[in-house]
Amino acid sequence: QQTAYLKAYERKIKLPPHIEEVGREIGIIAEGLGFKAYLVGGVVRDILLGKEVWDVDFVVEGDAIKVAELLAQKHKVEFHPFPEFGTAHVKVKGLKLELATTRRETYPHPGAYPLVEYASLREDLLRRDFTINAMAVSVNSQDFGTLIDYFGGLRDLKDRLIRVLHPLSFVEDPVRILRALRFAGRLGFKLSKSTERLLRSAVSLGAISSAPKGRIMNEVRLALREERFLEILELYRKYQILAEIFKGITWSPKLEKKLLRLRDIITWHKIEFPKEVMDYGWVYLLVLLEEMKEEEGMAFLRDISAPSWVRETYKIMKRGSKSTEKSLLEAKRNSEVYLSLKNKPLYFLLMLMTKENLKEKVKLYLEKLRFVKVNVEKFRGLSGRELGEAIEKEKMKIMDEALE
Ligand code: CTP
Numbered sequence: 001q002q003t004a005y006l007k008a009y010e011r012k013i014k015l016p017p018h019i020e021e022v023g024r025e026i027g028i029i030a031e032g033l034g035f036k037a038y039l040v041g042g043v044v045r046d047i048l049l050g051k052e053v054w055d056v057d058f059v060v061e062g063d064a065i066k067v068a069e070l071l072a073q074k075h076k077v078e079f080h081p082f083p084e085f086g087t088a089h090v091k092v093k094g095l096k097l098e099l100a101t102t103r104r105e106t107y108p109h110p111g112a113y114p115l116v117e118y119a120s121l122r123e124d125l126l127r128r129d130f131t132i133n134a135m136a137v138s139v140n141s142q143d144f145g146t147l148i149d150y151f152g153g154l155r156d157l158k159d160r161l162i163r164v165l166h167p168l169s170f171v172e173d174p175v176r177i178l179r180a181l182r183f184a185g186r187l188g189f190k191l192s193k194s195t196e197r198l199l200r201s202a203v204s205l206g207a208i209s210s211a212p213k214g215r216i217m218n219e220v221r222l223a224l225r226e227e228r229f230l231e232i233l234e235l236y237r238k239y240q241i242l243a244e245i246f247k248g249i250t251w252s253p254k255l256e257k258k259l260l261r262l263r264d265i266i267t268w269h270k271i272e273f274p275k276e277v278m279d280y281g282w283v284y285l286l287v288l289l290e291e292m293k294e295e296e297g298m299a300f301l302r303d304i305s306a307p308s309w310v311r312e313t314y315k316i317m318k319r320g321s322k323s324t325e326k327s328l329l330e331a332k333r334n335s336e337v338y339l340s341l342k343n344k345p346l347y348f349l350l351m352l353m354t355k356e357n358l359k360e361k362v363k364l365y366l367e368k369l370r371f372v373k374v375n376v377e378k379f380r381g382l383s384g385r386e387l388g389e390a391i392e393k394e395k396m397k398i399m400d401e402a403l404e
Contacts, residue, residue: 012146013145013146018093018094022095026139030067030140031141033062033067035062036140042133055095057098058098059100059101059124107173129180132156132162134151161195169198178236185234186226199239200239223281233284247296249291276346285304285306316348325355329358333400334399337369341370
């Protein structure tokens, strides 16, 4: 078979309509300038997996910023160029597009930020992390929709494997160790035999500790956003990087059980209170950091740039958890449960639910007690603090008397 892309596997694929539309526009603009354009990276992987995509990466063999500018003009929207990287961002019809000029990357030393030079599509794909992330789809009119796969990405996607493109990948960019485990956890994939060996060897050479902490923490933050964070954590443990990332935590069957309970609690919360759905990764993190000394945990939260409310919740957990647990354990009446938990952050409450002996009481609070309403008409004439107190008293009376 004659291929336009030397030594690449090619096949036509169908793009989702919203991507096809903007892809065709980008292809036409690029051609008008004498360039070629391609969909690349994670978006190709996700389209092949049938996932919905709204963040879409294109590369341009030529000047990506110019293409982005003309696309933005056509749609009368803003575009954001980053000339030092040869990239630009444009939002079109709800899609977040990144257009990048095809480039080659070399690492001056392991773990460093790479040096960038312009290059061909193949070289641009070759600099990437895993075969499943290193495929492209042409959006040029002569072969629109052609999947271009130089490294066996499609086969690995079918075989559910994460495979690096070259043996030095993890050493040059240790963040890829975490990325490999994040994708494996997210997709339920395995590492290929050779990739597993390379990953273990990079870990034992100290790749994680030699990488810039900011980049590692950034990646841990991404892992926290994953639905299957717990699976990723298990993989961190399996490949012995858990202790390097969460210094001061010792994995134990007890901790594992607690995390598994948390997973069930999160599933319950999502179904029961869909409007309250939140960044559950932080709850996992709080449960993990409960194991650490407060100063260590706080330092970790600073390193990972946790939002201030997460840090506040952690403080409440470390300082107030014991007294809340005690009063909750002793609480007999509904109003006592209510008083123990009132005004406590939801993240803290979910964390408390991981404790078997408190679970039912917290559940009662979340499902019923916090929603008890009173008829304020009864308190006409009262205002300010007096009114507040009267309402609270009435609520507690209702909870204790009328709530079955
Ligand atoms: N990439 C890489 N090495 C890295 C980071 C990124 O090779 N350390 C490449 C991969 O080809 C990846 C692409 O850059 O597909 C885009 O990166 P990113 O947006 O982080 O990854 P996605 O694959 O899109 O992942 P996600 O689904 O989590 O957004």
